[in-house]
Amino acid sequence: MGSSKVPAQPKRIVVLTNEGTEAVLALGFKPVGAVKSWSGSPWYDHLKKDLDGVEVVGDENQPNLEAIAKLKPDLILGNKLRQEKVYTQLAAIAPTVFTERLQSDWQKNFRVYAEAVSKKAEGEQLLQQYDKRIADMKSNAGDKLHTKVSLVRFIPGKARLYMKDTFAGLALSKIGFKRPAAQDKDEFAAEINKERLPDMDGDILFYYVWDNDKKEASAVEKDWTSDPLWKNLNVVKNNRVVKVSDDIWNSSGGIIAANKMLDEVDQYLLK
DSSP: OOOOOOOSSOSSEEEOSHHHHHHHHHTTOOOSEEOOOSSSSSSOGGGTTTTTTOEEOBOSSSBOHHHHHHTOOSEEEEEHHHHGGGHHHHHHHSOEEEESOOOSOHHHHHHHHHHHTTOHHHHHHHHHHHHHHHHHHHHHHGGGGGOBEEEEEEETTEEEEEOSSSHHHHHHHHHTOBOOGGGOSSSOEEEOOGGGGGGGOSSEEEEEEOOOTTOHHHHHHHHHHTSHHHHTSHHHHTTOEEEOOHIIIIISOSHHHHHHHHHHHIIIIIO
């Protein structure tokens, strides 16, 4: 990556990651352009109102360079993993700042975005508020921290267990919740077949669904949740299965979703 002279007070920001869009919104900016959300038309439900009137500039994997150029941005925020191949073209349009990776620890990238828009101090304050929420939940949880929390995701054609190195998994680990043995790993996710369906069991199970236009993930969800092995899970028998938003618990990956997820953790695990 090259180096860009970033404006001290950017006015026309284009954002090329979903987590970056949440970052700039949380820091008080409305971007002129952003890549579409992984679901929604074109934005996640929890961001629709804030992004009203914002121009769609492709998606994370294929940003629309022509649409970006038309917006005459003074700052472009993106990600090396997603957009390294078009960095030179982006940097020719406007100063461009890339985060290196996309990871469960969204706070690292948030700091990069905050510094790029000259809001480093404000960014740190938002992170401190989030960390305080985590600490307060941990100190107030008591014996509830022994709860084994299972995370499952259905996507087109596949079922996955989500481990500790995920957006939701990291938050649960920071609070101090236990995980079922098959998910108690510092890894991302494991695709499983129905023989491993018992590995979904826990004291509570959160599952989320990322679908396509053909509703193939919904078909997987229906197939698995009607299976006798599913119905035999203790967590199902105990009526402790909760379907949550994939946008919030996985796909969006930013500070707004992170706080909304904590709201739901508090609701389902600590009340």
